[in-house]
Amino acid sequence: MTITEVSEKFNIPQDTLRYYERIGLIPRVHRNKSGIRDYTEEDCKWVEFVKCMRNAGLPIEVLIEYVALFQQGDETIEARKQLLIEQREQLKKRIEDMQQTLERLDYKIAVYEQSVVVREKELRK
Incomplete structure (x- = not known):
């Protein structure tokens, strides 16, 4: 897939996709003979993962660390798992905070x- 197709599929600007690749948020995308990015299904899975995690509020730095660990291989499975557990706990706390805010708004x-x-x-009186 071209960067245009991936951009449209995931509703992410092309510049953002380039940025994600440049900072290591997604692994390097293969380029064809003309030097144009050629996204594979695996690349698209990374884009989808990053979009999901970013939408949930995970920091870019944490995701970069996760990708770097992933690229080091299976010996980092426990570290990756621990990183995700920590992020899940932080997300749960944010959800609780947001639920309290929602309840307060409903009350108001x-x-x-x-x-x-x-x-x-x-x-009427």
Whole structure:
């Protein structure tokens, strides 16, 4: 796949894909004889993984470390697992915080809705 196709498939700007490759967030993408990036299915899996992790809020630095460990081979499996466990715990905490915020917003909205109903009743009198 060309960078244009990958960009469209994952809704990621081409410049972002180039940046991800340059900083080691995704492994180097093979280039054809003309020097144009030729994304394989495996490359696309990396792009999808990184997009998912970034959408969840994982820091770029952590993902770069993960990719570097992955490229070192099976002897880094435990380190990769530990890194993912740490990130999962941080994500769970963020989700809890967001849930509390959502509950607070729901409460505030309910208060405003209640005050609108009361105000409308008063105006009808």
